[in-house]
Amino acid sequence: MYLAKIYVTYKPSILDPQGEVIKSALHRMDYAGVQTVTQGKYFEVKLQATDVDSATAETQSFTESLLINQNTETYRFDLSLVADEVDV
Amino acid sequence: MYLAKIYVTYKPSILDPQGEVIKSALHRMDYAGVQTVTQGKYFEVKLQATDVDSATAETQSFTESLLINQNTETYRFDLSLVADEVDV
Numbered sequence: 340m341y342l343a344k345i346y347v348t349y350k351p352s353i354l355d356p357q358g359e360v361i362k363s364a365l366h367r368m369d370y371a372g373v374q375t376v377t378q379g380k381y382f383e384v385k386l387q388a389t390d391v392d393s394a395t396a397e398t399q400s401f402t403e404s405l406l407i408n409q410n411t412e413t414y415r416f417d418l419s420l421v422a423d424e425v426d427v
Numbered sequence: 428m429y430l431a432k433i434y435v436t437y438k439p440s441i442l443d444p445q446g447e448v449i450k451s452a453l454h455r456m457d458y459a460g461v462q463t464v465t466q467g468k469y470f471e472v473k474l475q476a477t478d479v480d481s482a483t484a485e486t487q488s489f490t491e492s493l494l495i496n497q498n499t500e501t502y503r504f505d506l507s508l509v510a511d512e513v514d515v
Contacts, residue, residue: 340462346469361470361493370489372475374428381434381469382449387460401458405449 340423341386341394345402345416348379353411382406385421394418428511429474429482433490433504436467441499470494473509482506 349355355377362376384401388394398416407414437443443465450464472489476482486504495502 348469348471358470364493365489368489368493370474370485372485373489374473374475375471376473377471379469379471381436381467382446383436383463383465383467385462385464386458387462397458397460401453401456401461405452405456 340421341388341391342419342421343382343384343386343394343398343416344419345382345384345398345406345414346379347381347402347407347412347414348377349411350413379412380406391418391420428509429476429479430507430509431470431472431474431482431486431504432507433470433472433486433494433502434467435469435490435495435500435502436465437499438501467500468494479506479508 357378358376361378362373365373365376382402384398386394386397388397395418398418402414402416403409445466446464449466450461453461453464470490472486474482474485476485483506486506490502490504491497
């Protein structure tokens with residue numbers, strides 16, 4: 340079984356109003372060293388696949404078709420092999 | 428300047444309805460290999476700090492006080508040293 344960790348962020352050209360609000364709040368709370376804040380989404384997906392190539396292809400496919408908005412967002416992901424869950 | 432990448436997820440005991448909805452949608456789209464889906468938040472914060480210890484302390488402090496709900500969420504973060512932005 341594979342674990343895909345998928346990180347979704349806005350494309351650099353897209354305004355991130357939530358990030359700006361968080362930055363302003365941190366400045367009001369005296370975290371003066373904070374320069375930039377961006378907020379994105381993070382998914383952990385466990386999937387069964389025969390090998391790492393098919394896990395990669397499947398992760399790319401469902402991320403682009405369901406998890407992100409390709410007009411405004413970009414993504415990257417890591418894949419790792421994890422043990423299957425077993426019933427004991 | 429330091430870049431903190433902060434990953435926020437629900438605690439294991441907390442229901443993740445969004446993750447369940449995404450899993451159902453992926454099954455309807457014939458991604459039958461998907462076993463579990465969890466959705467979380469992802470932040471990238473650039474901050475000025477004198478050293479890695481103070482960057483770590485500051486990141487922990489503002490994450491716990493603003494970015495997460497400690498009743499339901501847990502987090503981890505990576506810190507990396509990045510070049511300061513310079514005006515040319």
